[in-house]
Amino acid sequence: xxxxxxxxxxxxxxxxxxxxxxxxxxxxxxxxxxxxxxxxxxxxxxxxxxxxxxxxxxxxxxxxxxxxxxxxxxxxxxxxxxxxxxxxxxxxxxxxxxxxxxxxxxxxxxxxxxxxxxxxxxxxxxxxxxxxxxxxxxxxxxxxxxxxxxxxxxxxxxxxxxxxxxxxxxxxxxxxxxxxxxxxx
Amino acid sequence: xxxxxxxxxxxxxxxxxxxxxxxxxxxxxxxxxxxxxxxxxxxxxxxxxxxxxxxxxxxxxxxxxxxxxxxxxxxxxxxxxxxxxxxxxxxxxxxxxxxxxxxxxxxxxxxxxxxxxxxxxxxxxxxxxxxxxxxxxxxxxxxxxxxxxxxxxxxxxxxxxxxxxxxxxxxxxxxxxxxxxxxxxxxxxxxxxxxxxxxxxxxxxxxxxxxxxxxxxxxxxxxxxxxxxxxxxxxxxxxxxxxxxxxxxxxxxxxxxxxxxxxxxxxxxxxxxxxxxxx
Numbered sequence: 001x002x003x004x005x006x007x008x009x010x011x012x013x014x015x016x017x018x019x020x021x022x023x024x025x026x027x028x029x030x031x032x033x034x035x036x037x038x039x040x041x042x043x044x045x046x047x048x049x050x051x052x053x054x055x056x057x058x059x060x061x062x063x064x065x066x067x068x069x070x071x072x073x074x075x076x077x078x079x080x081x082x083x084x085x086x087x088x089x090x091x092x093x094x095x096x097x098x099x100x101x102x103x104x105x106x107x108x109x110x111x112x113x114x115x116x117x118x119x120x121x122x123x124x125x126x127x128x129x130x131x132x133x134x135x136x137x138x139x140x141x142x143x144x145x146x147x148x149x150x151x152x153x154x155x156x157x158x159x160x161x162x163x164x165x166x167x168x169x170x171x172x173x174x175x176x177x178x179x180x181x182x183x184x185x
Numbered sequence: 186x187x188x189x190x191x192x193x194x195x196x197x198x199x200x201x202x203x204x205x206x207x208x209x210x211x212x213x214x215x216x217x218x219x220x221x222x223x224x225x226x227x228x229x230x231x232x233x234x235x236x237x238x239x240x241x242x243x244x245x246x247x248x249x250x251x252x253x254x255x256x257x258x259x260x261x262x263x264x265x266x267x268x269x270x271x272x273x274x275x276x277x278x279x280x281x282x283x284x285x286x287x288x289x290x291x292x293x294x295x296x297x298x299x300x301x302x303x304x305x306x307x308x309x310x311x312x313x314x315x316x317x318x319x320x321x322x323x324x325x326x327x328x329x330x331x332x333x334x335x336x337x338x339x340x341x342x343x344x345x346x347x348x349x350x351x352x353x354x355x356x357x358x359x360x361x362x363x364x365x366x367x368x369x370x371x372x373x374x375x376x377x378x379x380x381x382x383x384x385x386x387x388x389x390x391x392x393x394x395x396x397x398x399x400x401x402x403x404x405x406x407x408x409x410x411x412x413x414x415x416x417x418x419x420x421x422x423x424x425x426x427x428x429x430x431x432x433x434x435x436x437x438x439x440x441x442x443x444x445x446x447x448x449x450x451x452x453x454x455x456x457x458x459x460x461x462x463x464x
Contacts, residue, residue, distance in 0.1 A: 022228070037301050066252050067292040076290055077249040082332045082365050104332075104423065105365035126423055127332065127367035128456045129235045130252040131243035149303045150252075150292045162235075164228065164425065175364050178426020182226060183419030 010058035039089035053144035057097035065150035079130030123163035136161035191277035198281025203289035209240035229427030255328030264319035327459035333366035364424020373451035377441040387451035
């Protein structure tokens with residue numbers, strides 16, 4: 001494979017402005033997990049003018065609902081869930097300075113426009129490679145919404161978690177470009 | 186009457202729930218390896234390699250292949266000469282799931298449709314019963330992930346649509362799904378029957394091992410034709426571009442009402458988890 005870019009979360013604009021679609025990255029540092037239900041709660045708090053349970057500025061959110069950690073392990077299987085379900089909520093978080101999202105599958109036009117406007121990237125990790133992903137997770141703790149079980153918000157310490165840039169800050173989309181390249185007729 | 190105890194059923198369901206989630210089926214694994222030989226995209230190859238590596242880690246560490254350990258679906262064929270002892274059958278299925286998901290540290294993925302409150306034990310499950318001759322109880326047990334299920338579709342086509350219309354709809358459904366259902370996918374297709382029967386046919390079509398031929402030679406041709414069209418779309422592994430969008434198309438067909446042409450398309454991700462249990 002080509003060059004792999006190392007990202008250390010939380011991110012700054014400088015970390016991501018050189019990245020283009022198709023770039024392979026590995027992510028280290030601290031990231032947060034959230035799925036639909038958590039996003040819904042975040043938005044409610046934002047509308048009410050209340051503080052969110054996690055910092056947003058410069059952060060990466062990983063769309064994942066892991067399996068419970070078996071004894072002796074930090075976390076269970078932890079692969080990405082489909083991202084479009086977070087689309088209605090993402091622009092507001094991008095406006096607050098969210099810099100990266102990791103999931104799988106296409107984003108809406110509104111999210112893509114917000115990524116360009118507020119300079120943030122969307123990365124895909126391989127959906128279904130959940131046992132492999134869990135090996136990059138070194139620490140995990142629930143920081144909010146424990147009652148939601150697998151949908152609770154967790155803070156993860158990750159080391160070299162592999163992903164690929166799907167939407168860059170320039171408005172490109174790897175899903176469109178990749179498909180075009182291999183389409184027959 | 187042949188007696189089958191619910192205790193045996195609970196144990197088998199429990200063990201199967203864990204095994205299904207830890208061990209990628211051999212036919213799927215070898216299909217992924219074949220895909221690796223045929224994929225032209227470098228990114229696509231890297232993804233297929235990751236999936237093969239993932240299967241090895243899951244099996245070795247006894248950790249699920251995918252974090253979405255699924256909604257449990259059981260299609261039961263109950264012999265007319267079978268007598269269930271020790272409790273009711275549906276409760277035995279649910280108890281097996283409850284125990285398997287707890288002991289295997291599998292994810293509980295069932296919730297209220299609106300409040301989204303998790304039921305906490307991966308029940309209720311989905312059960313379809315059928316009565317058949319004989320003294321055996323046969324179960325098809327699948328753990329279905331939500332990501333690919335969300336991309337599945339059902340159409341009530343006009344009979345004039347014919348095979349050409351059916352083929353177009355299947356390819357269109359796969360195109361619209363794009364990267365979302367975790368390609369490479371397996372496409373289960375149910376043609377005919379009724380509204381709900383077509384969906385059940387599509388699900389049952391997925392219960393045929395990859396690499397095996399459809400017993401109906403007419404359907405073999407149709408499966409090949411659709412797969413070729415799907416793999417021309419360029420969607421590729423994980424939708425990032427490539428040759429291998431689907432590993433296989435499996436079709437089941439039956440007669441339908443003179444006014445209708447039901448078509449159900451059940452999109453299954455590469456983590457196809459099902460097993461046949463016979464008592």
